[in-house]
Amino acid sequence: MDTQSGRAKKAGSALGRLFGRQSFFLVAIILILAIAAGIINPKFFVLRNLLNILEQISVLGLVAAGATILIISGNFDISVGAMIGLSACVMAMLLKTGMNELLAALIGILVCVACSLLNGFLSIRLGAPSFIISLATIGVFHGAALAATEGVIQTIYEQFGAISNTNLFNVFPLMFVISILGFVFVHVILNNTRLGRRVFAIGANRKAAFLSGIGVKQNTLVFFALSGLLAGVATVVLLSRLGAALPTTGAGLELKAIGAVVIGGVPITGGTGNALGTFLGVLLIGVISNMLNLSRVNPYYQEIAYGALVVLSVAVSYLRINAGRKY
Amino acid sequence: MPGDKLLDLVEVSKEYSGTKVLDAVSFSLHAGEVHCLVGENGAGKSTLIKILSGAVQPNGGQIRLAGRVYSHLEPKDSLRLGIATIYQDIDLIETLSVADNIYLGDELRTPLGFVDRQRQIRTATQLLERLRIRVGAAVLVGELSPAQKQMIQLAKALHRESRIIIMDEPTSSLGHEEARALMELVGGVIAGGVVGIIYISHFLDEVFQIGDRITVLKDGRMVATHAKGEVDPSQVIREMVGREASLFYNREKVRIGEPALQVSHFSRAGAVKDVSFEVREGEIFGIGGLVGSGRTELANLLFGADPADGGRLYLHGQDITAGSPHRAIANGISMIAENRQEDGLFLIRPVKENMVVLHTEKAGPLVGRKRENALVRGMVKRFGIVASPSQEARELSGGNQQKVIMSRWLLSEARVFIFDEPTKGIDIGAKQEIYRFMTELAGSGKLIIMISSDMPELLSMSDRIGVMRNGEMVKVIDAQGVSEAELLEMFLGIAAA
Numbered sequence: 001m002d003t004q005s006g007r008a009k010k011a012g013s014a015l016g017r018l019f020g021r022q023s024f025f026l027v028a029i030i031l032i033l034a035i036a037a038g039i040i041n042p043k044f045f046v047l048r049n050l051l052n053i054l055e056q057i058s059v060l061g062l063v064a065a066g067a068t069i070l071i072i073s074g075n076f077d078i079s080v081g082a083m084i085g086l087s088a089c090v091m092a093m094l095l096k097t098g099m100n101e102l103l104a105a106l107i108g109i110l111v112c113v114a115c116s117l118l119n120g121f122l123s124i125r126l127g128a129p130s131f132i133i134s135l136a137t138i139g140v141f142h143g144a145a146l147a148a149t150e151g152v153i154q155t156i157y158e159q160f161g162a163i164s165n166t167n168l169f170n171v172f173p174l175m176f177v178i179s180i181l182g183f184v185f186v187h188v189i190l191n192n193t194r195l196g197r198r199v200f201a202i203g204a205n206r207k208a209a210f211l212s213g214i215g216v217k218q219n220t221l222v223f224f225a226l227s228g229l230l231a232g233v234a235t236v237v238l239l240s241r242l243g244a245a246l247p248t249t250g251a252g253l254e255l256k257a258i259g260a261v262v263i264g265g266v267p268i269t270g271g272t273g274n275a276l277g278t279f280l281g282v283l284l285i286g287v288i289s290n291m292l293n294l295s296r297v298n299p300y301y302q303e304i305a306y307g308a309l310v311v312l313s314v315a316v317s318y319l320r321i322n323a324g325r326k327y
Numbered sequence: 328m329p330g331d332k333l334l335d336l337v338e339v340s341k342e343y344s345g346t347k348v349l350d351a352v353s354f355s356l357h358a359g360e361v362h363c364l365v366g367e368n369g370a371g372k373s374t375l376i377k378i379l380s381g382a383v384q385p386n387g388g389q390i391r392l393a394g395r396v397y398s399h400l401e402p403k404d405s406l407r408l409g410i411a412t413i414y415q416d417i418d419l420i421e422t423l424s425v426a427d428n429i430y431l432g433d434e435l436r437t438p439l440g441f442v443d444r445q446r447q448i449r450t451a452t453q454l455l456e457r458l459r460i461r462v463g464a465a466v467l468v469g470e471l472s473p474a475q476k477q478m479i480q481l482a483k484a485l486h487r488e489s490r491i492i493i494m495d496e497p498t499s500s501l502g503h504e505e506a507r508a509l510m511e512l513v514g515g516v517i518a519g520g521v522v523g524i525i526y527i528s529h530f531l532d533e534v535f536q537i538g539d540r541i542t543v544l545k546d547g548r549m550v551a552t553h554a555k556g557e558v559d560p561s562q563v564i565r566e567m568v569g570r571e572a573s574l575f576y577n578r579e580k581v582r583i584g585e586p587a588l589q590v591s592h593f594s595r596a597g598a599v600k601d602v603s604f605e606v607r608e609g610e611i612f613g614i615g616g617l618v619g620s621g622r623t624e625l626a627n628l629l630f631g632a633d634p635a636d637g638g639r640l641y642l643h644g645q646d647i648t649a650g651s652p653h654r655a656i657a658n659g660i661s662m663i664a665e666n667r668q669e670d671g672l673f674l675i676r677p678v679k680e681n682m683v684v685l686h687t688e689k690a691g692p693l694v695g696r697k698r699e700n701a702l703v704r705g706m707v708k709r710f711g712i713v714a715s716p717s718q719e720a721r722e723l724s725g726g727n728q729q730k731v732i733m734s735r736w737l738l739s740e741a742r743v744f745i746f747d748e749p750t751k752g753i754d755i756g757a758k759q760e761i762y763r764f765m766t767e768l769a770g771s772g773k774l775i776i777m778i779s780s781d782m783p784e785l786l787s788m789s790d791r792i793g794v795m796r797n798g799e800m801v802k803v804i805d806a807q808g809v810s811e812a813e814l815l816e817m818f819l820g821i822a823a824a
Contacts, residue, residue, distance in 0.1 A: 191694075192693060192694050193692055193693055193694060194687050194688065194690070194691065194692050194693070194694060195692070196694070197684065197694065200673070200676055200680065201673055201676070201684060204673035204674065204675050204676050205669075205672065205673050205674065207669065207670055208669075208670055208671055208672060208673055209673075210632075210652060211652050211662065211664060211670055211671070212652070212656075212684045212688065213651075213652050213653040213655070213656040213685065213688055214653075214684075214688065271673070271675045272676070
């Protein structure tokens with residue numbers, strides 16, 4: 001590109017940046033859908049329903065916030081669902097032995113961090129894509145959960161209930177507040193810390209990051225640990241909501257989370273993106289599934305709608321990138 | 328005796344944003360001849376090949392081929408018209424057999440539509456025997472040597488009934504014996520009188536051995552076409568390098584001080600052999616040599632990017648040898664890498680982040696935006712960078728991208744600067760600014776090593792030049808008063824300068 005178009009770009013950049021961002025479109029789509037939902041079914045705008053949406057997206061939000069860091073850095077962890085299942089079972093079993101709630105939660109979170117670190121470590125050590133490694137560890141984590149529980153549902157009765165029953169100022173579900181804190185945490189890391197800069201640098205160009213003195217391997221492990229941490233917090237919230245754990249608890253969350261990150265504007269190849277986009281992606285998924293619920297659409301079709309949504313958002317970002325390519 | 332004319336390029340030109348890389352070049356090829364194309368890096372050889380393979384579309388001129396006149400070729404046309412290009416980086420599929428590769432895309436089939444492997448292997452074996460290529464047709468290509476792969480590509484091209492075969496530096500990664508075997512094969516193919524070969528090589532002895540005609544390109548223009556026997560290597564070298572003085576940068580010389588940086592016995596198996604030299608204060612130490620002579624590999628060792636088998640680096644007597652880029656940067660060593668886009672820039676990140684990455688690494692766990700913005704503004708002004716700090720690096724011109732990278736290293740407060748091809752792909756204006764910057768650095772007591780394939784640049788910017796050949800630094804010369812021809816002879820290792 002020559003310098004002249006560089007200058008032209010500069011002039012149009014303020015407006016371009018606003019409209020060029022996926023966030024802008026997402027807000028618009030969410031608003032349009034919400035208005036449409038309200039017209040079709042006035043129940044949509046009832047406060048209870050709106051708070052319901054926020055509650056429903058809390059767990060996905062935490063998982064997706066962690067996935068945002070990983071995907072921007074060029075990594076994937078698709079074993080998150082299985083690791084949540086394992087961690088939930090471990091926590092439930094500990095609680096059943098009468099362990100202190102806080103301690104059990106802490107151990108549950110550590111289980112997720114350890115699982116996530118295992119993925120990161122194997123991927124780095126073997127020089128294999130983390131996508132493949134985590135595909136393999138799904139079986140490991142799921143199997144471990146099955147072995148520990150022998151497939152029996154682990155009911156924790158009223159324990160952990162405080163998280164899902166508490167509303168701040170009698171309105172905001174505590175779960176949602178925790179989820180928002182997760183997003184704020186990721187946002188601050190990405191925007192205000194050296195670690196965040198490393199996430200972008202490694203995701204945008206690993207080799208250049210290495211030649212800039214960034215420890216690519218060590219930092220990648222840190223990214224995995226952060227993703228595990230958020231998955232662990234998500235597990236605590238999820239267990240509190242469900243009141244029981246099964247090895248299959250959390251299954252499928254990883255794909256929804258990756259979908260939300262992609263909808264939020266992070267390219268699958270990483271290198272760019274932000275926490276706000278992912279939050280909007282999660283919110284969009286929440287609004288759509290709530291709409292379909294209110295309209296009493298068969299839940300099976302909801303899955304189809306969700307898949308179509310991901311395809312659509314991928315189309316939006318990639319058709320532009322690949323315009324004019326013949327192969 | 329030339330056969331029918333296979334190809335006629337008439338005054339073909341190509342320019343990129345105002346820079347002419349090919350200027351009205353005419354070139355022809357007959358059946359049964361090897362037409363060699365020689366010239367320095369950047370003379371336009373690659374562009375000419377890409378025009379024939381359809382990868383690049385010329386801005387002007389005609390391509391006369393198979394009785395028709397084309398303004399440009401598409402890759403599909405090029406294949407259909409019987410043009411086959413054998414590139415340096417071999418494009419065979421390593422996990423398929425030789426026969427499968429030869430028949431790739433037009434497989435022989437059984438009546439049921441399955442691939443008829445037996446018949447493919449049988450016919451491929453016949454083809455290989457006819458060409459006297461001693462490679463089994465059922466062997467996986469991945470198991471072949473580089474020379475054998477080149478031969479298979481040639482066989483594939485002949486199987487496709489290509490009549491115009493382009494070979495781009497076929498022997499650059501081959502040993503002496505292998506190269507000779509390949510040249511014999513080329514001779515055998517040509518003797519058939521059906522095919523014409525365009526042969527591009529840095530190695531003039533090869534060119535004189537197999538070429539029927541030799542065309543010299545220089546700075547995108549055709550200097551001359553010689554028939555075999557009408558010319559000697561020293562004249563060709565003169566034609567390759569002879570250049571107007573205006574291309575030489577007239578730099579201010581800095582007072583040269585004491586030796587300060589000592590490069591001591593660096594080696595890496597297969598790439599660099601026991602290289603030692605000193606850089607003095609105020610000096611720009613140039614490193615020259617042909618592609619593949621180990622220059623970039625040496626830079627990577629000094630910077631700790633590749634593991635060295637041995638070697639120490641001393642600055643003012645202090646050991647600053649680095650085992651990793653991280654250590655190198657901490658020790659004040661910088662490297663402006665050859666491939667800006669692959670090894671330097673974070674293309675999809677803003678200019679600002681690209682500039683401050685090393686500063687951020689040094690500054691602490693939290694990002695200080697105010698300080699960063701001030702630094703970035705300073706650099707944008709200092710280098711006259713035409714871009715906004717929030718623009719993605721990929722949108723910048725080559726010159727501005729290079730300035731962003733130089734800003735990065737300046738902000739890291741490095742003391743040793745290794746420039747690898749600092750002005751590759753950069754327009755003349757930006758080049759001058761980069762030269763001025765390098766001179767300034769030298770004047771301010773930084774130690775500078777500059778690798779360059781651009782002869783005028785190497786001669787006019789360097790105080791001394793280390794000549795590399797086959798991984799060794801064969802000699803260190805004073806840049807003053809050396810001609811391009813003399814330097815090229817040293818690179819090639821022919822004659823005594």
